[in-house]
Amino acid sequence: MADHIQKRWFPLDNAAHLFPTIESDNRTAVFRLAVTLKEEIRKEPLQKAVNRVLTRFPTFRVRLVRGMFWNVLDENRNPLLVEKDVRNPCMRLDYRRSKGHLLRVRYFKNRIAVEFFHSLTDGTGGMSFLLTLAAEYLSERGYSIPRDETVLDVTETPSSEEIEDAFVRYHKPGMPRSGGDPPAFQYRGDAAESGTIHHIHGVIPYTRLKEAASRHQTSITVFLTAVYLKVLQDIQEKGPVSKRKAPIRLCIPVNLRNHFPSKTRRNFSHFLTPSIYRWKEERYQFSELLHSIHHQLTLNNRPRILQREFSPNVAAMTNPVIRGMPLFIKNLVIRLVSHSVGERLFSGMLSNLGNVTLPPELQEHVERLDFQLGPNRKIGSSLSMLGYNGNIYINFVRSTEDPKIERRFFRELIQQSVPVKIQSNWR
Numbered sequence: 028m029a030d031h032i033q034k035r036w037f038p039l040d041n042a043a044h045l046f047p048t049i050e051s052d053n054r055t056a057v058f059r060l061a062v063t064l065k066e067e068i069r070k071e072p073l074q075k076a077v078n079r080v081l082t083r084f085p086t087f088r089v090r091l092v093r094g095m096f097w098n099v100l101d102e103n104r105n106p107l108l109v110e111k112d113v114r115n116p117c118m119r120l121d122y123r124r125s126k127g128h129l130l131r132v133r134y135f136k137n138r139i140a141v142e143f144f145h146s147l148t149d150g151t152g153g154m155s156f157l158l159t160l161a162a163e164y165l166s167e168r169g170y171s172i173p174r175d176e177t178v179l180d181v182t183e184t185p186s187s188e189e190i191e192d193a194f195v196r197y198h199k200p201g202m203p204r205s206g207g208d209p210p211a212f213q214y215r216g217d218a219a220e221s222g223t224i225h226h227i228h229g230v231i232p233y234t235r236l237k238e239a240a241s242r243h244q245t246s247i248t249v250f251l252t253a254v255y256l257k258v259l260q261d262i263q264e265k266g267p268v269s270k271r272k273a274p275i276r277l278c279i280p281v282n283l284r285n286h287f288p289s290k291t292r293r294n295f296s297h298f299l300t301p302s303i304y305r306w307k308e309e310r311y312q313f314s315e316l317l318h319s320i321h322h323q324l325t326l327n328n329r330p331r332i333l334q335r336e337f338s339p340n341v342a343a344m345t346n347p348v349i350r351g352m353p354l355f356i357k358n359l360v361i362r363l364v365s366h367s368v369g370e371r372l373f374s375g376m377l378s379n380l381g382n383v384t385l386p387p388e389l390q391e392h393v394e395r396l397d398f399q400l401g402p403n404r405k406i407g408s409s410l411s412m413l414g415y416n417g418n419i420y421i422n423f424v425r426s427t428e429d430p431k432i433e434r435r436f437f438r439e440l441i442q443q444s445v446p447v448k449i450q451s452n453w454r
Contacts, residue, residue, distance in 0.1 A: 117400070158178045159181065197283075230447070256316050260311060
């Protein structure tokens with residue numbers, strides 16, 4: 028395909044400004060999506076597919092440039108070279124090694140994996156890239172794969188909506204910022220050896236998980252959130268007395284495209300924060316957790332509420348005073364806010380990409396899909412999940428040695444009559 032996209036640069040979207048400032052070895056701001064095919068991956072066809080797909084995603088074929096007032100994404104004409112997969116995925120990006128690219132494409136046996144720096148996109152945009160890459164690879168191998176709104180045609184020119192900052196489009200000026208919350212309980216454990224990230228994967232039959240949720244007359248999302256909060260409550264109860272009164276609060280990203288019509292491939296997600304406050308160390312029964320979470324998610328997962336949450340962030344970034352601040356001052360403010368407010372508010376993260384459906388011609392080649400978050404030392408363990416072809420794939424990632432949260436989470440599922448097949452990159 029001819030290189031028909033003219034040289035261009037893009038301002039970071041409203042959610043992307045945070046990540047270049049806070050990234051570190053313990054907080055990589057990298058997430059990973061992977062597709063396992065039914066045949067072994069060949070390097071040369073994969074490289075050709077990558078070259079073509081990048082031209083279809085101009086906001087992904089970029090490098091981060093630090094300017095006087097803002098970071099920007101500038102077109103990167105260096106080739107993005109595919110590489111063999113590693114035991115410790117989601118590590119911090121090495122910009123020299125990647126030739127400035129903000130994503131990595133890796134392969135191992137039957138698996139193609141793409142690791143994205145979060146300033147590029149969110150899980151929805153990343154999944155579109157991965158599936159388009161898988162389809163283009165299979166086309167290179169001689170298969171005919173139809174294209175749609177998710178599996179894109181690389182011969183088409185991207186629309187302006189695909190590269191827009193949808194936060195700016197849908198924000199409402201003058202929305203008041205919501206009040207602050209107290210810091211949350213956090214279980215961290217002993218740090219793992221430098222350069223080590225532990226991944227534990229659970230494969231669950233969708234029907235069995237749905238049956239368990241139905242027994243409690245709730246959804247899968249509410250059910251798994253309740254299990255996660257119960258595990259954290261059990262750990263908090265047996266921990267130091269000084270930490271027993273802190274709220275337990277989860278961060279659950281929400282795809283804003285479900286509420287505001289947008290085809291953007293960039294970041295367009297916000298988050299919900301279901302929580303429990305254990306007044307005088309009272310204990311929530313599982314039924315109470317389910318009831319509370321159901322109402323919290325139902326109340327807050329609405330367009331008007333979400334718009335109220337992200338609009339002040341857009342207003343701040345467009346404020347003339349803030350716009351005129353030198354970048355190093357902006358970075359200091361972002362780090363201060365992130366350290367004092369951001370991650371301290373959360374006990375854990377649960378990110379669900381939902382059920383992924385593929386065209387039948389592509390599905391017959393795809394064995395499984397996976398979604399993994401990068402490590403966050405403060406939060407400890409992060410849970411990411413998606414559904415595909417009758418299974419739910421759950422991934423825990425941690426940068427600590429102690430697998431206490433994951434072990435208790437899967438044990439709780441088994442006690443709820445949900446079978447789990449567990450895999451790990453270490454043990």
